[in-house]
Amino acid sequence: MTSPEPQTSYHGQPVLKPPVWTWEVPAYFFVGGTSGMSGVLALGSLAGEDSLLLTRGLLWVALVGALVSPVLLILDLGRPARFLNMLRVFKWRSAMSLGVWTLIAFTSCAGTSVLLFEGYAVLVRELGVAAELVTVALSTAIALTAVFGALLATYTGVLLGASAIPVWAANRALLPLHFGVAGLGSAASLAVLLAGDSTPLLLLLAAAAAVETLLLIKNEVSGRGRVVLAPLRRGSGATRLRIATLLMGPVALAGLMIGAAELSALAFLAGSLLSRYAWLALGRESARDPRAVL
Amino acid sequence: MAIGDGLASNNQRRHLYVEQQVTVGFFTDPTLCIGCKACEVACKEHNALPHDGFVFTAMSYDNTGALGASSYRHVKFVEETALAPDAPPGFLFLSDVCKHCERAGCLEACPTGAIVRTEVGGVFVQDDICNGCGYCVVSCPFGVIDRRQGPVPGAGGAHKCTFCYDRQKDGLVPACAKTCPTESIQFGPLSELRERAEARRQTLLDRGIAGVSVYDPSSVGGIHALFLTVGDGARFGLPSSPEVPTTHLRAAWSSALLTSLFAIVASALAFWGAGP
Numbered sequence: 126m127t128s129p130e131p132q133t134s135y136h137g138q139p140v141l142k143p144p145v146w147t148w149e150v151p152a153y154f155f156v157g158g159t160s161g162m163s164g165v166l167a168l169g170s171l172a173g174e175d176s177l178l179l180t181r182g183l184l185w186v187a188l189v190g191a192l193v194s195p196v197l198l199i200l201d202l203g204r205p206a207r208f209l210n211m212l213r214v215f216k217w218r219s220a221m222s223l224g225v226w227t228l229i230a231f232t233s234c235a236g237t238s239v240l241l242f243e244g245y246a247v248l249v250r251e252l253g254v255a256a257e258l259v260t261v262a263l264s265t266a267i268a269l270t271a272v273f274g275a276l277l278a279t280y281t282g283v284l285l286g287a288s289a290i291p292v293w294a295a296n297r298a299l300l301p302l303h304f305g306v307a308g309l310g311s312a313a314s315l316a317v318l319l320a321g322d323s324t325p326l327l328l329l330l331a332a333a334a335a336v337e338t339l340l341l342i343k344n345e346v347s348g349r350g351r352v353v354l355a356p357l358r359r360g361s362g363a364t365r366l367r368i369a370t371l372l373m374g375p376v377a378l379a380g381l382m383i384g385a386a387e388l389s390a391l392a393f394l395a396g397s398l399l400s401r402y403a404w405l406a407l408g409r410e411s412a413r414d415p416r417a418v419l
Numbered sequence: 420m421a422i423g424d425g426l427a428s429n430n431q432r433r434h435l436y437v438e439q440q441v442t443v444g445f446f447t448d449p450t451l452c453i454g455c456k457a458c459e460v461a462c463k464e465h466n467a468l469p470h471d472g473f474v475f476t477a478m479s480y481d482n483t484g485a486l487g488a489s490s491y492r493h494v495k496f497v498e499e500t501a502l503a504p505d506a507p508p509g510f511l512f513l514s515d516v517c518k519h520c521e522r523a524g525c526l527e528a529c530p531t532g533a534i535v536r537t538e539v540g541g542v543f544v545q546d547d548i549c550n551g552c553g554y555c556v557v558s559c560p561f562g563v564i565d566r567r568q569g570p571v572p573g574a575g576g577a578h579k580c581t582f583c584y585d586r587q588k589d590g591l592v593p594a595c596a597k598t599c600p601t602e603s604i605q606f607g608p609l610s611e612l613r614e615r616a617e618a619r620r621q622t623l624l625d626r627g628i629a630g631v632s633v634y635d636p637s638s639v640g641g642i643h644a645l646f647l648t649v650g651d652g653a654r655f656g657l658p659s660s661p662e663v664p665t666t667h668l669r670a671a672w673s674s675a676l677l678t679s680l681f682a683i684v685a686s687a688l689a690f691w692g693a694g695p
């Protein structure tokens with residue numbers, strides 16, 4: 126009598142369901158991250174001198190991103206016409222619910238900032254509102270844009286991390302950092318491309334590229350042999366993530382060193398976009414592997 | 420004990436569990452299941468579920484494959500060499516179903532409040548609220564709930580076992596349990612079923628069947644659809660220690676908040692430092 130193979134899964138079938146999300150979701154992670162962190166840069170730029178034009182541009186990027194984001198999210202819904210149901214409840218324990226409310230807060234603040242910024246002259250000169258008042262309101266609006274923007278860029282990591290997909294859950298602490306820094310670097314990169322390079326933007330881009338380089342190294346050296354992290358080692362998700370972090374990290378850094386700021390910015394943006402797709406692919410692969418949960 | 424109780428069995432009697440707010444459950448026992456898939460059929464029939472395509476999975480006699488948006492019961496065919504030392508080789512069939520977790524990942528994740536807990540403790544998707552965001556799909560540690568792909572009725576929304584909430588409100592037993600010819604699926608008050616499951620485990624152990632255990636993972640606070648397993652639970656595709664995804668929230672949000680702070684400070688410093 127032959128003794129059969131030990132059965133360590135149900136006929137090798139997956140236990141978990143793969144994410145049903147399509148291209149819109151990673152695209153939203155990218156747009157939300159970039160525009161959210163543009164809000165952060167807008168606040169930062171208030172600390173610099175002579176950067177009002179940059180502040181204005183950053184606020185516009187934040188607003189445009191904030192308006193594109195819900196379109197992407199709604200497109201991905203199974204029942205797009207019911208998108209307003211997202212606003213039925215507020216749930217602390219649902220990262221998706223908090224994310225939707227963060228997006229709404231961010232859009233409101235970015236919209237208010239742009240309105241106050243563009244309407245400053247009209248408000249002060251023609252309507253006679255005290256200039257101090259408008260300035261205070263504008264600064265407050267920009268500060269709030271920055272706070273909600275930073276949350277918008279990082280909560281997407283929480284969204285994936287607090288899920289049942291093993292490779293996402295195992296990276297719950299890393300993902301918000303990874304996505305947030307990718308957002309910060311993308312915002313700086315976009316500003317470099319649109320408004321030309323300046324020291325603070327290049328500094329921030331360099332910082333983001335440095336962090337992503339560290340994350341790339343960490344990914345390569347740690348976690349070997351852990352079944353839950355297997356999708357990070359081989360497969361199309363792993364390849365995409367490697368290319369993405371290479372572009373955001375070493376390639377962007379190298380570009381900065383040789384003084385090719387725009388090239389760096391382009392590389393970082395491409396890597397940042399690709400990384401979100403890589404994580405969705407990794408999630409699909411992870412869900413397919415029953416060994417990770419059995 | 421339910422078997423042999425005929426019409427007096429919990430599986431056949433009308434009940435008032437919804438009115439009385441009694442937490443109910445299932446106890447699914449693969450040592451009694453004959454693999455007839457009547458539960459699958461009864462469920463499809465009662466819930467008017469679309470077919471899942473006519474595919475031959477080539478996995479034992481299982482052509483359902485997995486639980487999904489239009490399969491709320493799934494009879495798993497596990498090939499068993501021998502249940503007891505002197506028994507012939509055969510099959511173990513396990514009719515899998517939504518676990519109706521005490522701490523349900525799908526329910527906690529749902530951003531619209533479409534997924535609720537019913538009076539009888541079931542986890543229920545309100546189809547008229549669900550907008551198909553798909554977050555529950557990645558939040559179920561058992562891979563149960565899924566988004567239904569069109570063009571079929573209910574397309575775009577997330578679906579899973581309703582615990583026959585509609586039937587229960589009318590005092591009826593869930594279709595799968597009602598139809599199960601061997602009462603491998605038992606329906607009743609959860610506390611009672613926990614006792615029955617334990618008694619059944621003991622009986623089987625006494626009969627010399629090794630490795631019998633009750634699947635009721637405490638990592639999700641217990642489940643409302645208990646299973647008996649024989650041998651390694653992995654071969655039934657039941658995770659040994661399923662995690663409620665929201666337990667990761669603290670670590671993830673800490674990272675998000677720290678990263679946000681880092682970004683705001685870094686950006687202020689970059690502009691300020693490079694200033695005049």
Ligand code: SF4
Pocket residue numbers: 517518519520523524525526542558559560561562563564579
């Ligand atoms: S098994 Fe999955 S779908 Fe069923 S209640 Fe638990 S988390 Fe929800």
Ligand code: SF4
Pocket residue numbers: 461462463465466491492516579580581582583593594595596
């Ligand atoms: S309780 Fe009802 S919906 Fe759930 S598996 Fe049984 S028959 Fe199907």
